[in-house]
Amino acid sequence: MSTLRFALAGNPNSGKTTLFNELTKSTAHVGNWPGVTIDRREGTFKDGNIEAEIIDLPGIYSLSPYTPEEVIARNYIVEENPDVIINIVDVTNLERNLYLTTQLLEMDCPMVVALNMCDQLEKHNDFIDRIGLEKALGVPVVRISALQSHGIDKLMKKAVLAAAVNRKSSSVLRNTVLEKPIEEIEMRLLEQGAKHPLHKAIKIIEGDAHVQADDNLRKLKDDLIADVDDIEALIADLRYKHITKHYSPFLRKSLKPGELTTSEKVDKIITNKYLGIPIFVVIMYLIFHLTFGENLFFIEGLPSPGVLLQSGAELLIENIGDLTTDFLIATGASEWTYSLLVNGIIGGVGAVLSFVPQIILVFFFLSVLEDSGYIARAAFIMDRLLKRFGLSGRSFMPLLMGFGCSVPSILATRTLDSERDRRLTMILIPYMSCGAKMPIYALFATALFKQHSDIAVFGMYMLGIAVAVVSGVILKNTVFKDSKTPFIMELPDYHRPRARNLLLHVWEKLKGYIIKAGTIILVSTVFIWLLANFNFKLQMVEQNSIDSILGTIGNVIKHFFTPLGFVGKADGWKPVMAILTGFIAKEAVVSTLGVLYAGGAAGDALLQTIASNFTSASALSFMAFNLLSVPCMAAVSALFAEMKSAKWAWFSVAFWVASAWVASFLVYTFAGLF
Amino acid sequence: MDFTVKDLKRGESGLVQKVNGQGAIRRRLFDMGITPGATITMRKAAPLGDPVEITVRGYQLSIRKSEANSVVVAKNEV
Numbered sequence: 207m208s209t210l211r212f213a214l215a216g217n218p219n220s221g222k223t224t225l226f227n228e229l230t231k232s233t234a235h236v237g238n239w240p241g242v243t244i245d246r247r248e249g250t251f252k253d254g255n256i257e258a259e260i261i262d263l264p265g266i267y268s269l270s271p272y273t274p275e276e277v278i279a280r281n282y283i284v285e286e287n288p289d290v291i292i293n294i295v296d297v298t299n300l301e302r303n304l305y306l307t308t309q310l311l312e313m314d315c316p317m318v319v320a321l322n323m324c325d326q327l328e329k330h331n332d333f334i335d336r337i338g339l340e341k342a343l344g345v346p347v348v349r350i351s352a353l354q355s356h357g358i359d360k361l362m363k364k365a366v367l368a369a370a371v372n373r374k375s376s377s378v379l380r381n382t383v384l385e386k387p388i389e390e391i392e393m394r395l396l397e398q399g400a401k402h403p404l405h406k407a408i409k410i411i412e413g414d415a416h417v418q419a420d421d422n423l424r425k426l427k428d429d430l431i432a433d434v435d436d437i438e439a440l441i442a443d444l445r446y447k448h449i450t451k452h453y454s455p456f457l458r459k460s461l462k463p464g465e466l467t468t469s470e471k472v473d474k475i476i477t478n479k480y481l482g483i484p485i486f487v488v489i490m491y492l493i494f495h496l497t498f499g500e501n502l503f504f505i506e507g508l509p510s511p512g513v514l515l516q517s518g519a520e521l522l523i524e525n526i527g528d529l530t531t532d533f534l535i536a537t538g539a540s541e542w543t544y545s546l547l548v549n550g551i552i553g554g555v556g557a558v559l560s561f562v563p564q565i566i567l568v569f570f571f572l573s574v575l576e577d578s579g580y581i582a583r584a585a586f587i588m589d590r591l592l593k594r595f596g597l598s599g600r601s602f603m604p605l606l607m608g609f610g611c612s613v614p615s616i617l618a619t620r621t622l623d624s625e626r627d628r629r630l631t632m633i634l635i636p637y638m639s640c641g642a643k644m645p646i647y648a649l650f651a652t653a654l655f656k657q658h659s660d661i662a663v664f665g666m667y668m669l670g671i672a673v674a675v676v677s678g679v680i681l682k683n684t685v686f687k688d689s690k691t692p693f694i695m696e697l698p699d700y701h702r703p704r705a706r707n708l709l710l711h712v713w714e715k716l717k718g719y720i721i722k723a724g725t726i727i728l729v730s731t732v733f734i735w736l737l738a739n740f741n742f743k744l745q746m747v748e749q750n751s752i753d754s755i756l757g758t759i760g761n762v763i764k765h766f767f768t769p770l771g772f773v774g775k776a777d778g779w780k781p782v783m784a785i786l787t788g789f790i791a792k793e794a795v796v797s798t799l800g801v802l803y804a805g806g807a808a809g810d811a812l813l814q815t816i817a818s819n820f821t822s823a824s825a826l827s828f829m830a831f832n833l834l835s836v837p838c839m840a841a842v843s844a845l846f847a848e849m850k851s852a853k854w855a856w857f858s859v860a861f862w863v864a865s866a867w868v869a870s871f872l873v874y875t876f877a878g879l880f
Numbered sequence: 881m882d883f884t885v886k887d888l889k890r891g892e893s894g895l896v897q898k899v900n901g902q903g904a905i906r907r908r909l910f911d912m913g914i915t916p917g918a919t920i921t922m923r924k925a926a927p928l929g930d931p932v933e934i935t936v937r938g939y940q941l942s943i944r945k946s947e948a949n950s951v952v953v954a955k956n957e958v
Contacts, residue, residue, distance in 0.1 A: 272907055302937050438906070443910075443915040478927075479927050482926070483927045582942070590930045692947055694912060696939065696942075698940075
């Protein structure tokens with residue numbers, strides 16, 4: 207017997223992911239749907255004699271032709287013929303969930319309805335007549351609670367039984383005014399030997415261009431529904447009318463109309479006109495503070511969990527570096543082996559891996575917000591602000607996290623629901639000045655701005671935000687002009703997050719980062735090491751010197767920076783070199799300057815040479831360029847992984863360089879006036 | 881001028897008459913349950929004035945005022 211294939215279909219927020227995790231345990235693997243960049247998740251269910259492959263279809267509200275998710279879901283069912291559709295239905299939101307069910311029933315595919323969140327039902331003293339609903343729908347109905355793993359075995363047994371029987375499609379649109387048109391077109395499709403004729407007939411009647419139909423059929427359709435002036439409205443209306451009349455009565459609610467649910471009561475405070483924003487700010491600040499704060503709760507010297515863990519990771523990597531050094535010295539390895547391993551690979555890959563603790567924390571907090579239902583409220587509160595530059599409220603969280611580190615922020619764009627929003631947000635994230643750029647500001651501000659150094663640093667942060675706003679407006683009106691995403695978002699009920707779910711979320715995201723980013727970074731680290739340590743004749747030279755390939759390149763491309771004011775002197779290649787090494791990690795800008803200007807000295811000696819080699823205007827311009835230009839390698843590889851399109855990733859890189867150049871030029875010109 | 885969801889005050893509700901507009905956004909509103917005959921209750925506006933939160937078919941939905949303005953309702957008299 208071949209393995210059964212069960213497709214999991216249901217609304218977003220219906221507990222589909224939880225059920226999928228519950229069914230597949232740790233066997234899930236993630237890929238992409240053919241042709242689009244939406245996650246395709248598959249896993250295996252195994253229990254006794256039952257073995258089935260579970261395919262997690264995208265969370266959808268309908269099978270309309272308007273979003274890629276919806277098209278994927280129906281194409282999968284039509285073309286891949288799963289053995290059973292498991293339709294997960296949130297019983298606390300029955301009517302809207304059953305709307306999708308009425309569409310799935312129109313496919314010639316066995317189906318089982320899983321009524322999820324039945325534990326919530328009991329808590330509210332509500333009751334669902336499962337047998338009544340089963341009779342009305344004509345397919346097996348099982349009560350489950352995915353969160354508490356109730357009813358899972360029963361669901362799978364029913365699914366296996368359902369798979370053994372051919373199921374004939376059914377539609378709630380029969381016995382309505384559309385009965386005759388549907389029947390006629392269905393007959394024609396049957397004659398043509400089409401699969402899922404009922405589903406296709408209804409889609410053709412809806413005017414769905416994704417379903418193939420010849421001209422005769424389209425013409426027949428036009429004649430048949432000539433007296434209907436708004437077919438899409440009529441069909442949606444008929445579906446909902448059927449649901450309220452024939453299905454809704456099976457759910458008996460103890461709540462009197464007008465009485466508030468717990469979620470609604472909580473919402474009265476959390477999205478309150480006056481309290482909403484302060485609560486939002488406090489939550490955001492806490493997350494930020496716990497992940498990136500140097501002084502926890504303003505206690506000097508007490509690091510936040512994020513910073514503590516990160517320094518732990520750095521220490522670990524440093525120790526690995528030291529051990530490797532000792533080992534290499536003991537074995538008498540050549541100088542270049544040492545340089546490649548310790549300075550190149552351990553230094554570069556280590557810098558990237560040291561972000562892991564903070565990534566874990568960011569994702570942990572994000573998952574808590576997501577599971578609890580707060581993330582939708584945060585989007586609700588911030589939407590107005592972000593709408594102006596082409597984004598929706600959902601982008602706020604990743605952008606804010608950008609002030610800590612771009613890498614987890616870029617990964618966090620996965621919580622956005624449209625491709626367009628994801629891409630635009632990713633382009634804007636690096637403008638939020640990350641923690642690693644701080645040492646650059648600190649060096650220049652102390653060297654040149656003395657008592658006004660705080661203003662200079664603050665100004666840099668503001669500059670980043672300003673450039674993000676301007677870029678958002680520009681991109682919204684050019685590159686992203688055609689696509690406009692509406693903001694029609696469900697505010698799901700609040701839930702208490704489950705530890706197991708949180709850990710799974712965090713692990714899934716982290717795994718992706720380590721594998722994808724890790725491989726790209728290893729290769730680029732070695733590449734950059736080569737450039738910084740060898741000349742064009744492939745002879746080893748002093749690291750980061752003008753004789754190295756990187757130095758030679760820096761000396762040539764410094765002309766590109768001439769209008770920005772900081773490469774005027776004969777050793778103008780030095781700042782360029784610093785910018786180039788900043789690609790490994792932004793902290794490297796400072797250490798490179800230290801080596802090139804002060805022979806590795808830090809402190810006063812470095813400050814003095816910086817003060818004598820830069821003017822206020824050129825220092826501002828240099829800082830601005832480092833802030834706005836291409837972020838570090840770790841962020842860029844995260845970008846390449848998340849954009850899932852080399853074209854878009856390169857566009858982002860080009861956009862950053864261009865915007866950095868223009869902004870630095872303006873800063874230099876403007877600052878030169880004083 | 882039609883009376884739309886946007887014109888509902890906090891706590892007021894209305895019966896959907898029709899949904900204006902076209903294409904994907906209109907279809908999305910239908911799919912979310914905003915069809916003729918559905919009751920919509922205005923819950924609140926976001927702290928910055930937009931979007932708004934409504935209750936439809938027993939759940940909370942957030943839509944921008946521009947979308948709310950395309951849903952024509954007949955106000956329920958209390």
